[in-house]
Amino acid sequence: MWVIKSVSRESDTYTIRNMVGGTYMSLTGSATNGTAIVGSQQAGDNQKWIIKKGTRSDMTYSRIQNKGNRSFIDLAGGAGANGTKVLGWQSTWDDSNTNQRWNFSSQSLTSAEVRTALDANPYLRSDFKSFVSDGMYLILSQARYQEIWRNSGLQSRRWREEVFDCDDFSFVYKGEVGKWGDSQFKATGFGILCGIMFGSSKQGAHAYNWMVKSGNHANIEFFEPQDNTFKDDPGYSAYFGVY
Structure with missing residues (x-):
């Protein structure tokens, strides 16, 4: 690439x-x-x-x-x-x-393009707020994100109320994605997309990760860092996110 x-x-x-x-x-x-x-x-x-x-x-x-x-x-x-x-x-x-003759296949999105994909998702509240830290994002495949999780050590962690709960899992996983990129790439000028969302439902509140799908770059998907699974419907309506 x-x-x-x-x-x-x-x-x-x-x-x-x-x-x-x-x-x-x-x-x-x-x-x-x-x-x-x-x-x-x-x-x-x-x-x-x-x-x-x-x-x-x-x-x-x-x-x-x-x-x-x-x-x-x-x-x-x-x-x-x-x-x-x-x-x-x-x-x-x-x-x-x-x-x-050469063809190009984009593997990245600008922060504005990521926001467009976010705005189209039905699992965000109308008052959803977000914080952006980078201008260009590399989009990875599901398999790569799951490989990073398997090498992160998170599978040996257990949920502990307040001490190490859902938001800690999400922030640690986001950090692991960043560490993987730092080890893999010497080029600069881009981030690797791995966002965090905070959502709510009738059952309570939850924090989880999210990415843009690598296939079409038009939809987002949700990632549960406690068990390494992807979902189209996280079961929560997000009110805040970072990426």
């Missing part, structure tokens, strides 16, 4: 940073066809990329051109094997070469 960030005051221009390694996609100063694209620390125009939609009838793909030497990102030979090199290649924006 990559963090794609726009460059201030430069139209259609971005940096492309590897999330795990933290280095930026870079092309050396050479414009020679076949020049290797590598990861390096941010330095200048060789780490800046112009990203635009195709100019032919097929507008579903994008092309990526290096700002420094104007070469395009090319998948060597169009091969589909793991380890195929990605190279710089001279071309034009209307070239039909499929080796230089």
Whole structure:
């Protein structure tokens, strides 16, 4: 996965940073066809990329051109094997070469997009209030969230009134998600979505976690940190949340 960030005051221009390694996609100063694209620390125009939609009838793909030497990102030979090199290649924006066509799949949401998903959920009260701490959020799969829980030590904890009850489970789990991200990724500029909600029902009050579904990014789901389960209906109407 990559963090794609726009460059201030430069139209259609971005940096492309590897999330795990933290280095930026870079092309050396050479414009020679076949020049290797590598990861390096941010330095200048060789780490800046112009990203635009195709100019032919097929507008579903994008092309990526290096700002420094104007070469395009090319998948060597169009091969589909793991380890195929990605190279710089001279071309034009209307070239039909499929080796230089790229599609992007967003794995993140802005805080405003997360709020839109929240507002559409029926299990929030009309007076629901929330506190936002980050501007961009990575959305994980259910399987990943559950793996983090299994490695958190929470399964050995038991509910104890006031001492370690539902809100403590929720805050500790949110912290564990953050710790996992800190260990996994060297890139910065994003948070990992794991919210906390406080809700009420006729039976009483409860605290639990929530996330946006990784499939469509349009709906939220609820997570019980006491037993590692997901629910579409938490059984409570939320009046306050953080994320």
